[in-house]
Amino acid sequence: MRIRVRRTGGFAGIERSAEVDTADPDLRSLAREVLAGGSDERRGVPDGFLYEIAIDGVTIRCCDPDLTAAQRTLITRVLKEGA
Amino acid sequence: MNPHTPVFCSIVPPHLLEHLARSSNPAVAAAARRTLIADASARTSRVLPLPGSAPTLAPADVGRPHRTVYDCERGTELPGVRVRAEGEDATGDSTVNRAYAGLGATFDLFLKAFGRDSIDGAGLPLLASVHYDENYGNAFWNGEQMVFGDGDDEIFLDFTLPVDVIGHELAHGFTQYTANLEYFSQSGALNESVSDVFGSLVKQYALGQGADQADWLIGEGLFHPNVQGTALRSMKAPGTAYDDDVLGKDPQPGHMDDYVRTSRDNGGVHINSGIPNHAFYLVATELGGKAWERPGQIWYDVMTGGTLAPETRFSEFAAATVAAAKARYGDGEEIQAVLKAWAAVGVPTD
Structure with a gap:
C-alpha cells in the first residue's frame, strides 16, 4: 500500500510531504480507516495545517485542528517514517 | 448572534x-x-463592522485585558488546563508567561493606538493554549482562540517566542470581527497580510520603534539554529527571509508581476501576502515615524470601515486604503505615500 501525505499551509506556509510503500498492518489499518472517513471539505482555520493523504491513488483532505485520531496518527507516522 | x-x-x-x-x-x-x-x-449586518457584544463587563473592566492561558500538556484537546488567568502571578513556565505577555502587548496596541477594547472592540476575553500536541511546529487561530505548538526540534522553536507571531494570531481574530476576509486566494493573502502588519506593529509598539528602526520581520528567532534564515517573512524585502538546503528559499513575491498562482496553502495565502506586506512597509517608511500612527491608522480604518467585501481583491483593498487616507488626512503626504506604495508593488488603486 502506497501512502503519501502532503502538508501545506501553517503559519510558515512551508510545505512538507512524504511517502511510504508499506506492508505494516497498523499503517494499512489506519489508512483504511482514514479512507472510510472521507474528506473534510472545509477550508481550514487561519494558519492551520492542511493535509492531503493519498492512499493508493485516492486522496483524502483534512485540516487542523479537527483531525480524527486515525488521520492524526497516520499523518504523523508517514511524515516521520516516509521519504 | x-x-x-x-x-x-x-x-x-x-x-x-x-x-x-x-x-x-x-x-x-x-x-x-x-x-x-x-x-x-x-x-x-455585513455592511457594518460586527457590533460589540452586549455590555457584560463592569465599567471598571472596560479597557483592560481579560487573558487566560491554557496548557494542552502536549495533547490536542482544546483549550486544555487553565494555568494562568488575568491578574495571576507568573508561573514557572516561560511559554505560558510569554503567551500571557504577548496577549497583553497585542491588547495594548489595539487599545492605545486605535482606541479598540480588545480585538472585537467589546472587551473580548483573549485566550491562548500552549504546548499543543507533540513536536508541533505551528500556531493557529481556531476562530475562538490562539493555539501554539512547542516547535518540532528540527525547523521551528517554541511559537510563543516572537511577540509578532502572537500578535499575528490575534489579528486573525481582529479580521474575523471586522472585514472577515475569506481565507482563500487574494482575500486570504490580505487576511494573512493584515495579521503580519498588526503582528509587526505589536512588536514595534512594544519596543517603541520607529519605522526606520523596526526589523520588519515576521517570526524572527523562531527558526531552529540549524536553519539558514533569520525569519519566516520579511515585509521589507519579501523573498529574503530564509534560504535553506532543506526548506528551500523564501517564496514570497514583493510585486504583482511575481504573484504565485497555486491551489496549495488556500491559494498561496502565506506566499502572496508578501505583496500587500511590502506596500505597508513602503507607506510606513515613506511617512517615517511610528508605523502604528498614520500607516497603521489607515489600515485599521480600512478594516473597520465596513466597505470591504469578504472576497476583496488586492486592487479593491488598495483603493480602500487610498480612500481611508483621504478621509482621515485629506490631500496630504499620506495619500501620496499610499498611492506610491501600491504603484511600487504593481497593484492598481483605481
Whole structure:
C-alpha cells in the first residue's frame, strides 16, 4: 500500500510531504480507516495545517485542528517514517 | 448572534455547510451548524463592522485585558488546563508567561493606538493554549482562540517566542470581527497580510520603534539554529527571509508581476501576502515615524470601515486604503505615500 501525505499551509506556509510503500498492518489499518472517513471539505482555520493523504491513488483532505485520531496518527507516522 | 461564535467556516458555501451539518463527525457537524446560524445573522449586518457584544463587563473592566492561558500538556484537546488567568502571578513556565505577555502587548496596541477594547472592540476575553500536541511546529487561530505548538526540534522553536507571531494570531481574530476576509486566494493573502502588519506593529509598539528602526520581520528567532534564515517573512524585502538546503528559499513575491498562482496553502495565502506586506512597509517608511500612527491608522480604518467585501481583491483593498487616507488626512503626504506604495508593488488603486 502506497501512502503519501502532503502538508501545506501553517503559519510558515512551508510545505512538507512524504511517502511510504508499506506492508505494516497498523499503517494499512489506519489508512483504511482514514479512507472510510472521507474528506473534510472545509477550508481550514487561519494558519492551520492542511493535509492531503493519498492512499493508493485516492486522496483524502483534512485540516487542523479537527483531525480524527486515525488521520492524526497516520499523518504523523508517514511524515516521520516516509521519504 | 453571539459575536464570539467562530466564523471559520463562513468561507464555505451554505449548501456545503448544510451537508457538513449532517456529517457523522460530531465536531464537523457542530461547527457547520454554528456557522450556518452565525452566517444567517452576519449576512444581514455585513455592511457594518460586527457590533460589540452586549455590555457584560463592569465599567471598571472596560479597557483592560481579560487573558487566560491554557496548557494542552502536549495533547490536542482544546483549550486544555487553565494555568494562568488575568491578574495571576507568573508561573514557572516561560511559554505560558510569554503567551500571557504577548496577549497583553497585542491588547495594548489595539487599545492605545486605535482606541479598540480588545480585538472585537467589546472587551473580548483573549485566550491562548500552549504546548499543543507533540513536536508541533505551528500556531493557529481556531476562530475562538490562539493555539501554539512547542516547535518540532528540527525547523521551528517554541511559537510563543516572537511577540509578532502572537500578535499575528490575534489579528486573525481582529479580521474575523471586522472585514472577515475569506481565507482563500487574494482575500486570504490580505487576511494573512493584515495579521503580519498588526503582528509587526505589536512588536514595534512594544519596543517603541520607529519605522526606520523596526526589523520588519515576521517570526524572527523562531527558526531552529540549524536553519539558514533569520525569519519566516520579511515585509521589507519579501523573498529574503530564509534560504535553506532543506526548506528551500523564501517564496514570497514583493510585486504583482511575481504573484504565485497555486491551489496549495488556500491559494498561496502565506506566499502572496508578501505583496500587500511590502506596500505597508513602503507607506510606513515613506511617512517615517511610528508605523502604528498614520500607516497603521489607515489600515485599521480600512478594516473597520465596513466597505470591504469578504472576497476583496488586492486592487479593491488598495483603493480602500487610498480612500481611508483621504478621509482621515485629506490631500496630504499620506495619500501620496499610499498611492506610491501600491504603484511600487504593481497593484492598481483605481
